[in-house]
Amino acid sequence: EDQLVESGGGRVQSGGSLRLSCTASGFIFDDHIVGWFRQAPGKEREGISCISPSNSVTHYIDSVKGRFTISSDNGKRTVYLQMNNLKPEDTAVYYCAAVSGPPTELITTGICSAVGVYENWGQGTQVTVSS
Numbered sequence: 001e002d003q004l005v006e007s008g009g010g011r012v013q014s015g016g017s018l019r020l021s022c023t024a025s026g027f028i029f030d031d032h033i034v035g036w037f038r039q040a041p042g043k044e045r046e047g048i049s050c051i052s053p054s055n056s057v058t059h060y061i062d063s064v065k066g067r068f069t070i071s072s073d074n075g076k077r078t079v080y081l082q083m084n085n086l087k088p089e090d091t092a093v094y095y096c097a098a099v100s101g102p103p104t105e106l107i108t109t110g111i112c113s114a115v116g117v118y119e120n121w122g123q124g125t126q127v128t129v130s131s
Contacts, residue, residue, distance in 0.1 A: 002026040002120050004096050009125030012086055016129070020081040022096030022122060029053040029072060032100050033112050034079045036070060038092035038127075045095070047113025051079060052104050059107045064090075086129045093124040 008020040022034065035050035051058045053072035060068060069082040079096060097118035106112045 004098060004120055004122035006094065006096050006122040006125040009094060009127045011128040011130065014087055014129055014131050016086050017082070017084045018086065018127060020083065020094055020096075020125060020127075022079045022081075024077040024098065027098075027100075027120075029074055029077060029079065029098070032098045033102055033106060033117075034072070034096060034098045035112055035118060036079075036081045037095045037097060037115065038090075039095070039124075040092040043092075045115050046092075047115065049081060050107055050112035052107055053079065055104060057104050057107045059110055059112055061110075061113060083127070086127075088129050088131045091127060091129050093126050095122055095124045097121045 003025045005023050033052050035047055037045050037047050039045040048064050049060045049070040051070045053074050058070050067085045072079045098120045099118045
């Protein structure tokens with residue numbers, strides 16, 4: 001069974017850092033695109049970053065550029081989201097998702113931030129940033 005498992009969430013103060021991990025079982029990332037999403041209470045799920053692990057092409061939304069870094073370790077079947085200078089508005093449940101086969105153009109155009117692109121989802125990990 002194909003599964004994604006997130007870890008690394010927690011509670012930090014404003015300006016702090018966390019590193020989230022998304023580990024796959026049952027499939028490899030080589031031919032996938034992996035995205036990180038977040039959902040705050042009462043808000044829609046928002047795509048924040050995505051990566052093609054095969055060539056490390058990445059995309060970020062403007063609100064996290066310069067603060068968050070997405071990366072992958074294909075040998076560990078893991079995609080990371082390093083989050084620095086966290087702000088209270090970053091508080092949300094963070095999810096990773098994966099989809100097989102799409103071209104890298106989905107990343108360079110930002111389409112990879114759309115929820116509907118993805119086939120597999122993790123269960124989410126809570127990130128809470130206090131002021």
